[in-house]
Amino acid sequence: MENDLITQTLKTYFLKKGKNLKVIQRYLRIKYNLAMDEKLLQKRLQNLSIN
Incomplete structure (x- = not known):
């Protein structure tokens, strides 16, 4: 998944914090x-977890 603003935010605030x-x-x-x-954020998070 590309490293855009939403992906960076999910990595920083959901996964790390x-x-x-x-x-x-x-x-x-x-x-x-x-x-x-919120459903879109959940889907992005699932894609992030898979990759």
């Missing part, structure tokens, strides 16, 4: 003005 997806979703919305659906 143990934050949940709601916190990551809020972080992306506030800091980068990205409205991400």
